[in-house]
Amino acid sequence: MRLIKSVTLALVCLCAAQIATAQNGPLRIEITEGVIEPLPVAVPDFIAENPAAQDVAVNIARVIASDLSGTGLFREIPHDAFISQITSFSSPVQYSDWKAINAQALVSGAVSVASDGRMTVKFRVFDVFSDTPLGDGLQFGGTTGSWRRIAHKVADVVYSRITGEGGYFDSRVVFVSESGPKNKRLKRLAVMDYDGANLQYLTDASAIVLAPRFSPAGDRVLYTSYETGFPRVNILNVGTVKRRALDVQAEALTFAPRFGPDGNTVVLSLSQGGNTDIYKTTVNGGDLQRLTSTPAIETAPGFSPDGKRIVFESDRSGTQQLYVMGANGGEATRISFGKGRYGTPVWSPRGDLIAFTKQANGRFHIGVMRTDGSEERLLTASFLDEGPTWSPNGRVIMFTRESKGAAGARALYSVDITGRNLRRVSTEGAASDPAWSPLLK
Amino acid sequence: MKSGTYISGIGHGFFILWALFGGFFLSTEKPVPLQATDVSLITMAEFAALTPPDVPPVVQFDDPQPVEATPEDTAPEVAPTPDEPPVLPVPDEVAAPELDVSPPEPEVAPEPPVEDEEQPVIPTPPVLETPPVIAEPDEVATPAPAPRVAPEPAAAPEPDTEVAETETPPVAPDETAETISEETPATAPQEAATEIVTEAETPASAAPVRSMRPTARPARPDPVVAQDPTPPSDAVADAVAEAVASTTPSPPARPTGPPLTGGEKEGLRVAVQKCWNVGSLSSEAISTTVVVAVAMGRDGRPDTGSIKMLSFSGGSDGAAGQAFAAARRAIIRCGAKGYDLPVEKYSQWQDIEMTFNPEKMRIK
Numbered sequence: 001m002r003l004i005k006s007v008t009l010a011l012v013c014l015c016a017a018q019i020a021t022a023q024n025g026p027l028r029i030e031i032t033e034g035v036i037e038p039l040p041v042a043v044p045d046f047i048a049e050n051p052a053a054q055d056v057a058v059n060i061a062r063v064i065a066s067d068l069s070g071t072g073l074f075r076e077i078p079h080d081a082f083i084s085q086i087t088s089f090s091s092p093v094q095y096s097d098w099k100a101i102n103a104q105a106l107v108s109g110a111v112s113v114a115s116d117g118r119m120t121v122k123f124r125v126f127d128v129f130s131d132t133p134l135g136d137g138l139q140f141g142g143t144t145g146s147w148r149r150i151a152h153k154v155a156d157v158v159y160s161r162i163t164g165e166g167g168y169f170d171s172r173v174v175f176v177s178e179s180g181p182k183n184k185r186l187k188r189l190a191v192m193d194y195d196g197a198n199l200q201y202l203t204d205a206s207a208i209v210l211a212p213r214f215s216p217a218g219d220r221v222l223y224t225s226y227e228t229g230f231p232r233v234n235i236l237n238v239g240t241v242k243r244r245a246l247d248v249q250a251e252a253l254t255f256a257p258r259f260g261p262d263g264n265t266v267v268l269s270l271s272q273g274g275n276t277d278i279y280k281t282t283v284n285g286g287d288l289q290r291l292t293s294t295p296a297i298e299t300a301p302g303f304s305p306d307g308k309r310i311v312f313e314s315d316r317s318g319t320q321q322l323y324v325m326g327a328n329g330g331e332a333t334r335i336s337f338g339k340g341r342y343g344t345p346v347w348s349p350r351g352d353l354i355a356f357t358k359q360a361n362g363r364f365h366i367g368v369m370r371t372d373g374s375e376e377r378l379l380t381a382s383f384l385d386e387g388p389t390w391s392p393n394g395r396v397i398m399f400t401r402e403s404k405g406a407a408g409a410r411a412l413y414s415v416d417i418t419g420r421n422l423r424r425v426s427t428e429g430a431a432s433d434p435a436w437s438p439l440l441k
Numbered sequence: 442m443k444s445g446t447y448i449s450g451i452g453h454g455f456f457i458l459w460a461l462f463g464g465f466f467l468s469t470e471k472p473v474p475l476q477a478t479d480v481s482l483i484t485m486a487e488f489a490a491l492t493p494p495d496v497p498p499v500v501q502f503d504d505p506q507p508v509e510a511t512p513e514d515t516a517p518e519v520a521p522t523p524d525e526p527p528v529l530p531v532p533d534e535v536a537a538p539e540l541d542v543s544p545p546e547p548e549v550a551p552e553p554p555v556e557d558e559e560q561p562v563i564p565t566p567p568v569l570e571t572p573p574v575i576a577e578p579d580e581v582a583t584p585a586p587a588p589r590v591a592p593e594p595a596a597a598p599e600p601d602t603e604v605a606e607t608e609t610p611p612v613a614p615d616e617t618a619e620t621i622s623e624e625t626p627a628t629a630p631q632e633a634a635t636e637i638v639t640e641a642e643t644p645a646s647a648a649p650v651r652s653m654r655p656t657a658r659p660a661r662p663d664p665v666v667a668q669d670p671t672p673p674s675d676a677v678a679d680a681v682a683e684a685v686a687s688t689t690p691s692p693p694a695r696p697t698g699p700p701l702t703g704g705e706k707e708g709l710r711v712a713v714q715k716c717w718n719v720g721s722l723s724s725e726a727i728s729t730t731v732v733v734a735v736a737m738g739r740d741g742r743p744d745t746g747s748i749k750m751l752s753f754s755g756g757s758d759g760a761a762g763q764a765f766a767a768a769r770r771a772i773i774r775c776g777a778k779g780y781d782l783p784v785e786k787y788s789q790w791q792d793i794e795m796t797f798n799p800e801k802m803r804i805k
Contacts, residue, residue, distance in 0.1 A: 026734065026792035027701065029710045032801050034717030034771070036590035073721040099777075104770055129770045131745070164763035165723035395724075 038075035039162065041068055042103040042128075044086045045079075046121070049112035053119070056144060057111040060121060060151040064107060067155035067169045070195065071396075072421025074162075077103050089122065098128045105134070107158055119144050123154050125161050134161045148197060149440070156439070168391040169194060172437040173398065174212040174221050174238075177201065178410060178430035185430075189223060191238060194391075194436070196426030202241055211433055215259045218437040220283075222246075222257040222266065231255040233268055235283060247285025256299050260327075261307040267291070269299040278312055280327075291329035303327065304347045304371070311335075311345040311354055311371075322356060324371065335373030344387055347371070349438075350394035353417070357386045357399075366399050368417055379419040383408075387432070392439045398425060400432040590720070701782075701789050709780055713795065716775035719767060719802050726763035729756030730798045733768050737791050741779030743772050751794065768797040 043065040048057040068074040084097040089110035098106050109123030122139035126132070138157060140150045149170060156167030177190040186205035189212055192198055202221070203209055210231075212223040221236045225245075233254040236243035248254050248270065257268040263283075270279045278301045280289045292298045296316035303310055311324050317334065320341040325332035336342040340360025347354055351371070358365040358378065364385045367378040384402040391398070391414075398414045401424075410432040412425035425434075701709075719727050736747035748769050753761035772795065782790050 026794050027706070027790045028794045028796070029706055029713075030796040030798055031710060031714045031717055031768075031771075032798050033592045033714050034719045034797075034799065034802050035592075035715065036720040036802065037718055039718060039721040102774075104774075127766060127770075129773045130766065163721050163723050164726050164759055 038073060039104050040077050040102050041074045041105040041107065042077045042082065042098055043107045044082065046109040046111050047086065047089055049110050052113035053111040056113065056119065056147045060111060060147055060154070061109070063148055063151035064155045064158065067152060068159065071159065072416055077101055093126055095128055095131045103128050105162055109154065113144060117143055119147065121150050121154060125158050148193065165395065166393040168393045168396060168439065170440050171392050172218065172440065174214055174435050174437070175412060175431050176209060176212065176433040178432060182406065189221070199428055202236060202238070211256060213258050213435050214437040216261055216263045216438060218440060222259060224255045224257065233257045248281055248288060256301065258302045260303045261305060267301040267303065267310060269301070291325065300344050302346050305349055305351045311347055313343045313345060322354070335369070337373060338376055346388055346390060348390050348394040349392060355388035355390060355397050357388065366397060366415065379415050379417070380422065387434070389434050389436045391436055398434045398436055400434065698786055698788060701786055705783060709782060712775050712780050713771055717767065717771035717797065719799050722763055722767055723760065725756050725760040727799050727802060729760045729764040730754050730796065731761055731764045731768055733765065733772065733795045733797065735772055735793050735795065737793060739784060739787050741776070741782050743776040745773055748772060764797065768795065
């Protein structure tokens with residue numbers, strides 16, 4: 001009885017204390033549900049500070065707006081909705097005019113071109129509803145011929161200041177450009193800006209080329225060439241377009257190469273005597289080291305960003321699945337357990353996710369999972385999706401999609417890791433096997 | 442006599458308790474086993490997705506060697522020909538898609554490369570007829586999203602429709618009616634999951650977007666205790682004292698009157714969350730919970746200068762800054778016209794702490 005009295009008294013006191021606290025403090029509410037929609041951003045034309053900068057000032061603003069809108073995270077406000085115009089880079093911003101059209105971010109800038117062709121681009125980013133600039137103003141310098149790169153760099157800064165994560169616009173993509181009918185397809189290595197501009201061919205169509213992969217610095221490309229009739233890993237300098245075969249066992253077939261994070265180490269698949277295993281070597285072909293030794297097919301190796309682990313695919317369990325092992329080989333841990341086959345794993349630059357291709361129920365998917373195989377999410381589904389590659393910030397995945405039918409063509413697509421913003425990447429003709437470079441220096 | 446009554450009462454009591462609960466505790470009967478069959482409902486779109494629409498090309502992950510079909514792998518495959526490896530000429534074409542390089546083996550190769558157009562004829566892969574498998578939730582591909590994701594989907598409103606929380610059909614004057622009904626504008630929820638109304642179609646608001654925060658009432662000066670009979674009058678000292686008194690912060694006003702009802706709190710919460718856009722936040726920022734304090738004016742508008750972050754959890758300083766910026770924008774944007782709060786309870790909501798917890802938004 002005494003115990004019941006004590007408990008009752010304590011509960012009464014607790015309730016009284018709660019009520020007293022609730023009445024004395026501020027009103028407290030918790031917001032758990034929001035909206036997910038593109039952030040409205042205003043990108044007025046940059047101010048041309050001299051007549052020579054007139055065209056490039058407009059073009060730079062257009063590329064910045066295109067970069068931001070292309071992420072799916074931003075929505076550009078049409079210029080005809082503007083209430084006020086930016087007439088001077090140094091004049092104060094009329095925040096109320098931009099609030100009235102619901103612009104939540106504003107990018108203003110100015111361009112000047114000197115007589116020697118040097119160009120200076122300066123810009124500012126504003127948080128309209130906070131009435132404050134987002135960081136200090138910045139400026140980039142370069143030649144007028146590099147205006148697109150400068151625009152991408154500005155867009156990277158804007159993206160970073162608003163989202164809090166790095167951008168990916170000042171980057172390039174190496175891929176296999178395809179032409180000709182489907183039964184007689186010609187393939188060439190090509191490189192372009194991430195948005196499809198500045199296309200440049202690296203090889204001719206005399207031999208089949210496959211699976212190009214950028215070095216961590218973006219200056220070299222590893223790829224597989226059938227120049228000799230059999231697959232051999234080659235290395236190509238992007239600047240000079242000079243290439244050579246990787247000096248690994250001449251009698252063996254080598255393919256599926258990928259750089260290590262140090263830029264000197266290479267992992268690849270080597271097939272010899274009917275068995276395919278994973279090997280590690282250097283860009284000079286020396287110090288060949290066997291990492292797997294099973295009768296199964298082990299291929300598509302790729303390093304983790306810290307270089308300590310390697311993810312690869314193997315059919316040692318009977319179907320193609322994903323495995324992770326140490327950088328020097330050893331026991332591998334299977335990480336994929338879903339229905340279907342998994343292949344072409346690629347470690348995210350952030351190190352937290354692994355992208356892969358999955359084939360199940362007659363369809364192909366691009367998906368991501370944690371590095372331990374948990375939280376698998378499929379981002380796409382189509383007749384044929386394959387070969388994912390990560391953007392430098394680990395936010396976007398580019399891959400190859402092929403449409404069905406005899407006239408089916410291959411094209412590059414990109415998708416946000418949330419599964420949103422699936423869109424086709426602009427290329428000249430058919431394209432496949434993309435590999436995203438790191439951010440350019 | 443009493444003993445007999447007690448014994449009888451206790452005995453009856455035990456009997457009644459046994460009758461009520463004895464069977465419950467002592468029952469050894471096992472429940473009748475039931476046969477249960479899992480049934481799942483799928484939409485037509487999911488069913489279509491599960492049904493192979495066409496014979497897709499065979500894809501080998503980096504290696505052309507065939508893989509035995511398993512019941513769970515319904516995709517067609519290249520028929521394996523391991524016993525009679527063909528002699529492969531130089532490959533010059535690609536016939537089938539591949540995920541990576543597919544090396545053709547030399548004369549000793551056990552099977553042909555998928556890459557080789559010149560290789561022997563690859564029989565058309567059969568489609569394995571298997572019953573449709575209902576995909577696990579994590580295996581369902583995410584559909585292409587709408588530009589706006591909100592808790593409740595809403596169709597695109599008519600061009601002249603005003604955005605409001607509830608849908609109201611337009612009422613137009615009826616010439617044939619005896620009574621003339623007043624024309625009211627149509628209202629509808631803000632469009633979600635279809636397309637976004639451009640700013641060009643959004644009328645600019647002429648209402649002020651900022652308001653000054655009411656100044657605190659000066660504290661009443663303490664009564665002067667006359668220790669000295671006639672203290673000398675010092676104008677400077679008086680001015681300083683007055684200034685100090687005017688700048689001394691008054692103690693936080695204790696809310697008086699009835700508290701906000703649950704519905705009023707819910708209304709405020711819904712109003713703020715409509716403007717809380719987490720779509721442009723980084724992965725880390727969308728894992729960060731921030732607690733934001735804001736002072737409100739009597740007109741229901743937030744004092745933008747008073748908005749500050751009290752605490753955060755789950756992310757770095759940078760991520761907290763991004764999360765706070767999104768929360769701040771939400772409070773200001775949706776409060777530009779004033780939140781619908783009862784003026785008579787102003788003391789209850791003049792200071793508000795809002796916790797922005799994006800946990801539910803991470804999985805959308």
